[in-house]
Amino acid sequence: MSLDLGLPALERAAPRLMRAEPLLTMRDISKSFGNVRALRQVDATVYPGEVMGIVGESGSGKSTLLRMMNLEDTPDGGDYTLRLPGRENENLFDLARYERRMLCARHIGIVYQNPHLGLLMRHSSSGNVAERLLIAGERSFDVLRDKAREALDASEFPLDRMDARPIELSGGMQQRVQLAKAIALEPALLLLDEPTTGLDVSVQALVLDTLKRLQRDRQITMVLVSHDLGVIRTMADRVMVMRHGEVVEQGLADQVFQDPQHPYTQQLVHAKL
Amino acid sequence: MSLATLTKDWAATSYGFLDASAKRELRRKMLKAIAVPGCQMPYASREVPMARGWGTGGLQATLTLVNPNSVIKVIDQGADDGVNAASIRRFISRVSGASETWDTLSATIVQSRHRVPEEIMREDQVLVLQVPNPEPLRGVEPNISIARQMHADADYGKLWLTLYEQIVRKGRIMQGASYPSMVNGRHVMTPSPIPRWDVPKLNMARHLTILSAGREKRLYAVPPYTRVEPLVFSDRPYLVEDHADLTCRRSGVSGFFMNELPQDGGGSVFEVSDSNLGIKAIDTAQGTPSEIGETWYRNGEFSA
Numbered sequence: 001m002s003l004d005l006g007l008p009a010l011e012r013a014a015p016r017l018m019r020a021e022p023l024l025t026m027r028d029i030s031k032s033f034g035n036v037r038a039l040r041q042v043d044a045t046v047y048p049g050e051v052m053g054i055v056g057e058s059g060s061g062k063s064t065l066l067r068m069m070n071l072e073d074t075p076d077g078g079d080y081t082l083r084l085p086g087r088e089n090e091n092l093f094d095l096a097r098y099e100r101r102m103l104c105a106r107h108i109g110i111v112y113q114n115p116h117l118g119l120l121m122r123h124s125s126s127g128n129v130a131e132r133l134l135i136a137g138e139r140s141f142d143v144l145r146d147k148a149r150e151a152l153d154a155s156e157f158p159l160d161r162m163d164a165r166p167i168e169l170s171g172g173m174q175q176r177v178q179l180a181k182a183i184a185l186e187p188a189l190l191l192l193d194e195p196t197t198g199l200d201v202s203v204q205a206l207v208l209d210t211l212k213r214l215q216r217d218r219q220i221t222m223v224l225v226s227h228d229l230g231v232i233r234t235m236a237d238r239v240m241v242m243r244h245g246e247v248v249e250q251g252l253a254d255q256v257f258q259d260p261q262h263p264y265t266q267q268l269v270h271a272k273l
Numbered sequence: 274m275s276l277a278t279l280t281k282d283w284a285a286t287s288y289g290f291l292d293a294s295a296k297r298e299l300r301r302k303m304l305k306a307i308a309v310p311g312c313q314m315p316y317a318s319r320e321v322p323m324a325r326g327w328g329t330g331g332l333q334a335t336l337t338l339v340n341p342n343s344v345i346k347v348i349d350q351g352a353d354d355g356v357n358a359a360s361i362r363r364f365i366s367r368v369s370g371a372s373e374t375w376d377t378l379s380a381t382i383v384q385s386r387h388r389v390p391e392e393i394m395r396e397d398q399v400l401v402l403q404v405p406n407p408e409p410l411r412g413v414e415p416n417i418s419i420a421r422q423m424h425a426d427a428d429y430g431k432l433w434l435t436l437y438e439q440i441v442r443k444g445r446i447m448q449g450a451s452y453p454s455m456v457n458g459r460h461v462m463t464p465s466p467i468p469r470w471d472v473p474k475l476n477m478a479r480h481l482t483i484l485s486a487g488r489e490k491r492l493y494a495v496p497p498y499t500r501v502e503p504l505v506f507s508d509r510p511y512l513v514e515d516h517a518d519l520t521c522r523r524s525g526v527s528g529f530f531m532n533e534l535p536q537d538g539g540g541s542v543f544e545v546s547d548s549n550l551g552i553k554a555i556d557t558a559q560g561t562p563s564e565i566g567e568t569w570y571r572n573g574e575f576s577a
């Protein structure tokens with residue numbers, strides 16, 4: 001019953017979303033680390049402008065899937081396409097390393113749970129944002145400065161600290177620097193791996209507010225991983241539930257939370273309530 | 274047929290000091306380096322009768338390139354008469370039969386530490402630069418393996434980032450010598466600790482430049498007519514040292530890179546760093562005309 005349920009749920013998605021062509025399509029993604037099967041034939045579809053939530057217990061493969069979406073890692077098998085101009089039908093996993101890196105820098109932004117993964121701690125915050133632009137080829141100092149300031153401002157980062165090093169900043173501010181870096185190039189896809197886990201509740205709410213506002217203002221397509229159902233509920237349009245490397249259920253967030261079909265999801269939702 | 278007939282007769286020394294296999298390896302590495310401009314090639318740096326860090330990389334490159342018709346000029350910070358420059362030059366000439374010179378125009382191989390001569394070099398000349406630290410990414414990435422991957426990916430974001438932060442913090446780029454430069458639009462190299470003044474001389478130069486680091490065991494090259502572009506922001510111009518208006522107190526030449534000699538009173542006087550250029554000017558002034566070739570800088574302006 002598990003996988004079959006995914007498709008009808010998908011068809012029940014909002015009409016606005018269904019009319020559009022998907023931005024992200026992943027087919028049949030599998031990945032093993034030794035004996036651990038981290039992903040088993042995962043399919044994923046994300047439509048332009050929506051927030052896709054991924055929930056699941058620890059070790060269910062959420063981060064691994066997100067790393068694939070960020071082209072940091074390649075799967076044992078499977079296809080990945082993004083509807084970017086000129087790249088519509090290309091399996092991105094077939095790209096050469098250099099092209100993958102450039103595509104990723106230009107079109108995909110990511111925020112990690114651990115800011116040490118996403119930030120250069122010993123460089124300035126504005127510099128962390130500027131590095132993205134530099135990799136994409138921006139060579140004007142004034143433009144770099146302006147765009148870094150703009151992105152930090154959009155992430156509601158206090159601009160008087162823009163040249164401080166992330167290591168001197170609070171956790172919430174570090175996440176805002178990561179976010180600024182991720183959105184500086186106006187990516188087609190924004191990936192968020194537990195962006196608020198580890199922050200205290202009030203800071204978490206503020207960061208979520210920023211994310212929501214960004215989503216509203218810029219219609220950025222987001223994939224948000226969290227094991228906190230509350231976070232997913234406030235943010236996501238649609239949701240994928242993962243367990244043991246498989247997608248056990250997916251559909252509109254409201255429907256999945258109100259009327260969970262898979263026993264595992266039922267358990268999750270009831271535990272939360 | 275015995276083994277003895279197949280091998281060469283025993284000799285006390287090899288031509289040009291290095292043995293044949295060492296020179297063969299160096300030649301192969303130089304050809305590779307020329308094929309991929311600015312890309313560092315590892316080599317098995319051999320022992321030479323000099324301590325590592327004193328120009329052994331440059332010396333090995335020169336010993337490989339030299340032949341009995343070569344004319345060798347060796348300079349140390351612009352001067353031909355420093356102890357190191359003089360010893361290296363004499364050593365090369367003794368093991369190869371090449372002749373020695375102080376004159377850039379008559380040299381076929383110029384081995385140099387920290388300077389490029391002021392007179393324009395020709396297609397038939399080779400410049401060998403001694404390099405203490407060949408890795409431009411060392412400051413941003415201490416792990417050499419990762420630095421090599423970054424070169425392969427043309428990932429110079431962090432290098433640019435340090436320049437960005439220098440402007441943010443100090444209002445200008447602080448990097449003086451060893452200014453990181455993009456070669457042929459692909460690899461960033463450190464041009465050895467030559468001043469900024471000298472970097473434009475390597476851009477589209479007529480001569481071949483070999484840069485060799487003996488202690489670090491890497492060499493790289495700038496072939497003739499290859500782009501060498503210092504990393505600069507489009508709205509922050511590349512500035513060379515402001516020596517254009519200085520005059521050499523001994524030779525009277527001006528508009529060249531100068532050595533500053535601090536004086537007791539607190540002021541300083543200047544002497545032209547390319548010492549043979551100064552000597553030629555003095556000779557000419559004293560009635561022994563000595564040809565000064567075309568120079569890269571004219572009246573303190575770069576104009577090649």
Ligand SMILES: Nc1ncnc2c1ncn2[C@@H]1O[C@H](COP(=O)(O)OP(=O)(O)OP(=O)(O)O)[C@@H](O)[C@H]1O
Pocket residue numbers: 033036037038056057058059060061062063064065227
């Ligand atoms: N680089 C790796 N090497 C070996 N095993 C790995 C690696 N990355 C992930 N795994 C394994 O793959 C499985 C899925 O890991 P993943 O990090 O994707 O889980 P997750 O859903 O993000 O969990 P969490 O909620 O704890 O972050 C785990 O069993 C993990 O141990």
Ligand SMILES: [Mg+2]
Pocket residue numbers: 062063064193
């Ligand atoms: Mg995870």
